[in-house]
Amino acid sequence: MASNWSNCGICDFCQITKPSEVWCSECDEGLCGDCNEHQKNVRRIRTNREYNLKSLEIERGEIEAEIKQTRIKLTNHLDKLQDEAMKELMRAEQTQSENLQKLLTTLKAKETEIAEYQTNIGNFKQHASDLQTFLAIKHIEKDLKVKKKSIQSITESVITNQVNISCQLNKSLQQITENNSKFAEISIRSVRCDLFIQKQKERQAQIMVALPARNIDNLALTLQKRIRTKLTNVTGCYKLRDERMIFSCNTPQKISIFNSDGSEDFKINYIDETGDAVFIGDDSLAVTTDDSNTINIIDLKKQKLKKSIRVNSNTGGVVYKDGHLIYCAREKGLKMISLSDESITNVSNNKITHCSYVATFGDKLLYTNCNDHSVTCCDYHGYILWTFCDKSVLEYPVGISVDSDGNVFVAGQYTHNIVVISPDGKRCRQLLSREDGLKGPQVLHYDTSTNTLLVANQYNNAFLYELK
Structure with missing residues (x-):
């Protein structure tokens, strides 16, 4: 225990006198900013490696199951071939x-x-x-x-x-x-982790330039327009920088692009079961396909399919960040795929549902789970930071988006509302309800460039709000 709680215990041990900024309950000492940040970085690395250790065990189990299933298929196929050969032999002898x-x-x-x-x-x-x-x-x-x-x-x-x-x-x-060939070729692939290590000086600079954040109690939405989409089973929405709005729907399976005045610009009749949609730059749109284990890239200029990316799981809600797609993979949790080499990384192995959606904010990911009516915040290594769950306010959460201050907007399909959750997940407030025209809201998208929130009901109507 440090002899003087006002000084950093670690620095004091090294015969350096630095004032403590925080109290560490684990080591029972005061820590200066540098030592506190160093300790946090060590925890991040440890958490990351522990998650990697757990993911290796899960991947081994999945590979074992795949090998055993392949063996069963081979055995069944060989049994079938043997039965056919025996029957043919009996027929030949009998004739x-x-x-x-x-x-x-x-x-x-x-x-x-x-x-x-x-x-x-x-x-x-x-x-x-x-x-x-x-x-x-x-x-x-x-x-x-x-x-x-x-x-x-x-x-x-x-x-x-x-x-x-x-x-x-x-x-x-x-x-x-x-022959001496193997049943399977086991390989190890090492992918550089996007491990976020923050330096004390960077943290201080961020604090110095930080602008006043909007408090959820002071947020106000002003309706700009109501869009009569006349669509059914909307599964995704996105507002482009040119003010056009994109809606993906599952029945019928298509992508509809609307102009800023609410008129339909064009539509693309889809080839798969349509899921969520997100703009990835270069006039391209990534669209998930729910049960098809595929992510399709759509060329908005040519209005046709550019290419299809096969993945190893179902695909649901999706978000784009820095050349990667983070998508909901149902029982396989959250996954991230690089659009450059199509390599896939496990983010979280926590099981989610077919109607889960995901959003990003800085080094955090936020996703919904309609089965237990929860909203979860985690880092890029799956470490859970907080979980929000209150059925009296938010039931069957689906679409999710985040503003530039970290405020989390969630669509409650059964409560027919839009709820905003504070960045720490401790507080919430209802922003929109059935009285505002919401009826089974399914998806939403916050456009940081214009501070606007696009909200789409599962059927017929969408709304564009300005956030202040």
């Missing part, structure tokens, strides 16, 4: 056996006929006159000549060929056991 059985029956009948001829000749010789015997034998010789030709034809036909059954095994199947 040839039936042919041979028919031939044996024919030959046995001919043997019986010959024996009858021999018996008749003996009887003629014993009881008939020489003339009768001569005539009978001539008649029998004539019949035997015919029978002889019949037997000769049998011996010369293919039915007397030796029949054998053979098998040529599939070489591809044989090579599975003969």
Whole structure:
């Protein structure tokens, strides 16, 4: 314990006198700004590495499950091939056996006929006159000549060929056991983490230039326009810098772009189940596809699909930041994909739902979970900073967006309202309600360049507000 709480305990140990700025309950000492920031950075790194350790265990489990599932599929496929081969073998044997059985029956009948001829000749010789015997034998010789030709034809036909059954095994199947290839190739990929380490001087500079933040108690929304979209099942909205508004909807599946006066500019009939939409620059729009494990890039100028990016999970709510897309991946949590090399990074493994949305503010991510009616704030390594949950104010939270001061705007679909949550997640206030025309609000987008908030009901109407 530091002998003087007014001084930094760590610096005091090093025989340096610096006044303490904060009290650390963990080490039971006062800390100066530099030591406090250093301690925070150590915690960030430790939290990041602990999360990486946990994610490795989860990834191992997923790979194990995939390997076992592949083995089951291979076993089932080989069992099916074996059954088909056995059935074909049985059919071949049965066909040839039936042919041979028919031939044996024919030959046995001919043997019986010959024996009858021999018996008749003996009887003629014993009881008939020489003339009768001569005539009978001539008649029998004539019949035997015919029978002889019949037997000769049998011996010369293919039915007397030796029949054998053979098998040529599939070489591809044989090579599975003969070659030395691995069941799977396990690789390690190291991706640089966007680990946020703040220096004391940078923090001081930020404090010096920081502008007064807007308090949620003083926020006011002024309706600028009401847009009659006439759309159904809206799943995403975005306000462009040129004042146009983008709406994605799932029924029917399409992207609609509206002018600033509320008239429809054009629409793109979509090829997949349409999810959330976000502008990524270069006249391009990223659109998630919910169940299709795909993120599609739309060219707004050419009004057509530019390319499709395959991912390893479902895709729902999405946000764009610094060349990356952060998207909701249902039971796989939050994921981040680089648009340059399409590499995917796990952000959070906390399970979320098909109707979850995500937003960013600085080094923080905020996402909704309609199953437990919560809004969660975490860092880029999945470390949870706070969680807000109050069903009396916000039920079935869906769309989410953040203003330049960190105030969090959330659409409550069942409470038919828009709620703003303070940056620390401790306080909230209802801004809009059913009385303002909200009926099942689904999505919203805050445009920092114009301080406007675009809100879209799930059906028919959207609203553009100015925030003061």
